[in-house]
Amino acid sequence: MAAAGALPAAAASPEARLESVRALAGLFREAQPREMATESTFGVLLEILMSTSGEIEQACKDSRELVDLDTCLLLITECFRCLRNACVECTKNQHILRNLGLISTSVHLIRLLHGIKIKEELLLTALRCSLQFLGNVAAGNGDSQKSIWKCAFPDLFLTCLTYSDEKVIAYCCMVLFTCLNSEKVRELLDPGNLTVAVRVLKVYKDQLESEWSVTLLELMMAKVSEKNPVTSKDVNVFVSHAAFLAECFQKTCEAVLKLTSAADAEDEEALVTIRLLDVLCEMTSNNGQLECLQALPGLLETAIDTLRLTHFAGKQSVNVFTATHAMTGQEEISHPAVGFKSHLIRLIGNLCYKNKENQDKVYELDGIPLILDNSSIDDNNPFVSQWAVYAIRNLTEQNERNQEFIARMEERRLADNSALESMGLEVEKRDKNLILRSARKKPS
Template structure:
């Protein structure tokens, strides 16, 4: 007959409190760890179990403290560290989906003692595997006691900001970095995210990004950035100002990934900031016309900014703000003019090219730049009369028409150009008339327009550009 859960736990708790040596406690702690994998045992846990585990943590903390001050004590520390790991595993398991246990542990001071132990383990100068394991288990415990428990999250936040997050996020062990990200993600909310803007805390946000760069497969680091950091515009601005160009590219890749997956809630507040960054640095891309500048990092960041803006302007929620963003459309048109001129003056990546076989691999970073600029212009003019007129005034329509031919340096440029012409002429008679006059004067090939679903007709002595088939959304 199986021993009732309550009696089994009570007996193990008593044995745990009576054992004097680490080896005597270890087997008992392992049995408790196993029991706490099941909800029925977690629900019957008594205060005495956690009190005895707390006493063990305090004893081990004393041993670790001695070893931090005297390296000779390291020879006797391994057994204590093995026991420490098992106690943290036991506590970690007891927290799972059990708020009562979480609260009981917090009220006993187990969070405080655990944070103190983590500090000691960080100071401990040893290559003992048992030390690293104890460190990992301690972080797992903090992550579990914080999960779904706002009081525990508050306590952890007060105790560990900023030292623990900063030190652990920069640790050389990937698991310690990952578990630290788990704790940080669990504890963050809008108010605490704003706290990361403070001068003393900004390095935590930067350390998360650096961790993402070191470990690109890190799920928790990615979630911190997308679910918290990117939703705080002032924090993004503060981070962006201090990031290296490579780190900026990585951050923008994360933004792009979220927007591409239709997560429009991400970055809604930073779209105009990113637009201003693009406007400030857009002409840096022109330096890529020279082979010696092909790895210009500032230009590579600007290319990624353009990719992001193209995706943002494809989202209805962000389109309105970006259409009204001062100077963005003018910047896109003027940069397109400069790139087009550069390609006309000398042969470079901005020169329209058509490879005979179509098999050449295009690896230049600026490939597609003009195509993306036209896409951005097209999106900014979508059902927006003011922007349609602005492109007219900037002589942007002839520029777009001059980029309607196939260009292997700019895949899909002709399709984006047709889309742009569609958006520029929709319910805009002046723009329609301009293109019609260009066609009549021979500046635009009528057969070219017809192939792309457009034709010019006379109506009441006016030349009207009409669509003969629906232009697909691109």
Template sequence: MAAPMEHMTAVCAELERLLSEDVAAGEDVVRRVTELFRGPEYREVAEEKIFTLILQILSRALQEIQTQIAASESSEDRWYLLSAECFRCLRNACVQCLKNQNTIRNLGLIEKAMAVIRVFSTSSIAQESCLVAFRCGLQFLGNVAGGNQDSQNSIWKRAFPHLFLNCLNHEDDKVFSYGAMVLYTCMDEDKMADLLDPANLTVALDVISAYSRRSDTDWLHLIVTDRFLRSPELVKQMYASQNHTDRMSLLELILSKISEKSLPVEMASLRQIALFLSDCFQKQCKSVLKLAAPGDGEEEAQVVIRLLDLLCEITSDPDLLTCLQCCSGLLDTAVDTLRLTHLAGKQAKNVFTSTHSESLGSDLTHAAVGFKAHLIRLIANLCYKNRENQDKIYQLDGIPLILDSCSIDDNNPFLNQWAVYAIRNLTENNEKNQELIASMERQGLADSALLESMGLHVEERDGKLLLKSVKKK
């Protein structure tokens, strides 16, 4: 360890000399410290003195920049370049080094860094060197906060909400990405109360708006799926305050998390979110009928379609299915919506009308593609091993509706497969529903070829009509 300590002592002496002579010429010396801090052996022997010197240099740079801005003068690049190098130095010092993180925080370097970054984020300086310093400052904040709760709290106190809002709406991709990284790193469950404050909800809303524009940013995805979804109340407030485009993005992110089948979010939170989304679907579902007559309302209809996709995925998860099976209103709504869209497609030629062509639907790209099939999928899931819901479908005349909806339809790929699954779930250990389908076939109300395509047939035994599986025959 002698060599690293000697090197650090030597650069400390050079930094002290610069402070007494020409600080502006200190970029090269600070860069040497930056390079030394790439090695863990140098980070481990760093003493408080060197960070005190970096603090003094950064303070001088800030003072010069503020003076020139106040005088409406163009700041010299050397002060921005020096600030950037100080931030790189501090960034490297914090890598996997709790000791340095704490020393830097205790010396007040986070406060000083925030003062410098605030100038970069709020001024109209157009110099590239200023932008570079801004990026490096954000990288430093991310590193000093990594795995350090006290540093995270210190940054949050000074950066929320204004710095995060500036970064989320910044045109520079790196500033945007680094800002999102700092937001994710500093956010924990204790911070949700700040986001729930109506005055600060804009931060959460801007995360989703930013994702709508830059969906390839992993940090935004993580902020929503690993942070926001832990707070059902936040999800509700966001959804209520969003436009249709941002609602689609929020639902897309929830769908991606549910689809992972590996949910770090507490299941209790997801159940509350699932119930909320069920309620939204019930309230908004009739908006989808606007697609039958092109015009206003398509965006709202697309939200309903995405809600249905999400409910199908939620009810495919055993841990979430049971909470929605208890929502009798959801099953009623699904059957009612299926009936309305089916009727709309029969009354006039529109997106709900069954079509069949040799192209197999490859040319169909409208929003309603698959909607009826997904309604039947949702009904099937809600009736899975649930006698109450099986009987509810009987009472709603849902079985004839499902059978009547089953025809070759390019608008609804896999419609027949979901219908088979629905009939299977509706008839499992339910003689009443079995008898209904059998009697429909005998009366000609159910197409025997359709039943056979589902792997079912009707036979008479001891004067009773039985619905049997073809495979068991």
């Protein structure tokens, strides 16, 4: 290939190498030059990267070394652009680059660049191109994905996710998710590696970039939903991140109200809120994680406030939060917010499980009538009646004030008797007291 022959050896001047590599990167934007590329071409690029990284390392060790770091960075950037372009829809080049060791060399260079003080814009551009190369060499190539994971996980991802540059973070997430399969998901969500997953979510929380967060929450949801997601010794690791997930939910919860508009049915921030709620429901269903979440300031209040807002929104106009009984049983609602109010009630019930302080808090926030008002069958919220039963029973267990409050609501006809009956509850008078109890079965 003529372009390959035009590449000078690594010993040539940095300026000559830079000019030649930049030209080759331009050629590799086209399919035919990519397909014609030879192993020797990529071998020269590898030599350039290795010699340039050696120069940078030497300069870092000995400040007396006269090394033009700016030119070195530009050369590294163009090499990665060239390699990035060479991988596009070209499995042959992906295999050649991996077999030459360019994946491990790239990971080493990224770590090296992270540790030196140089012009920020030149550094960020080099990092962006290096991560783009790793993403492209991994695309649709299982062997390359394994190689990247072996070299880069978890340290490289933790390093790149600390940058404030949105493109570095986005490309890092791209590499991470390109490499994931069922085996690597288990490794990613292992309590010892959970910091990587939480770092991705923290990026979302700080920068409102939710594309990767939705996918990651889906994976976390699958993990925490397992019957035995963690061993007893690992519970503390999950608990240490529970507060962060709850904080994310508290910050984004009102975004779900965007879903009252059909035009915003796929709003990513709202989708993250929905999946955060699902994860919190599962975490509070685990005794090892429940106590930590019950003690978090503001989580219960947020759940009640969000239930109140969505309930009100459903009454203001006809939308996904409006209670409906129009389904025939054969239709299926695919809107992402279906079940959201059910899950809010489930979370409230979980947070009140054998917890007197939270039981009383729901009373003080006027949450009991709100739950009862959302206890009727609703096609937009499957199993809402069952979750309301669960919540009311947790609210009233060994809590006489809450029991009496609900009983007096019934006596004054402020509560719908049919709702209590549908929940399997009834009010009974004992002397001067009103008692809420499980309904007695009527003879058939």
